[in-house]
Amino acid sequence: MTTATSMQDLLTGEDLLKISGLEFMQQTLAGTLPRPPISVGLNYTLYTVEDGKVTFRGTPEFEHCNPMGTVHGGWYGTLLDSCMACAVMTKVPKGSVYTTLEYKVNIIRPIPPGTEVEAIGITQHSGRSTGVAAGELRGVADGRLYATGSTTCIIMKMT
Secondary structure (H helix, E strand, O other), X not given: OOEOOOHHHOOOHHHHOOOOHHHHHHHHHHOOOOEOHHHHHOOEEEEEEEOOEEEEEEOOOHHHEOOOOOEOHHHHHHXXXXXXXXXXXXXXXXXXXXXXXXXXXXXXXXXXXXXXEEEEEEEEEXXXXXXXXXXXXXXXXXXXXXXXXXXXXEEEEOO
């Protein structure tokens, strides 16, 4: 998977409107489009893409911890926002874009630094103007549930 190193590596708005959200996600998974820059610093990658479902995998490390030495809630939130919003993106038609309107995270237990987790986002609704998805953050090795989330995204027709 390629990594964007500058703004010029990312798709322009005009090019983005030429493909569906599912095609965008599939091309990102295949490495023909670069992975999002935020995923590099937060140590997570796109793992699977299906129509209405997206999975990321990541491992929080010491640099993702708060002053108490536990994984920062923002790490959970970013990973869940990514999988849930990208699940909605798989439903966005060509000529439209989307963005997160709001999301909620419920942290159930701390993720020990160095633990690989999987963030699974599943679209629950996708209409003309909104998309709703749910997410779970689970340990890869043991399936342990670390957090859940929900999101609402706005879908905007641009053409």
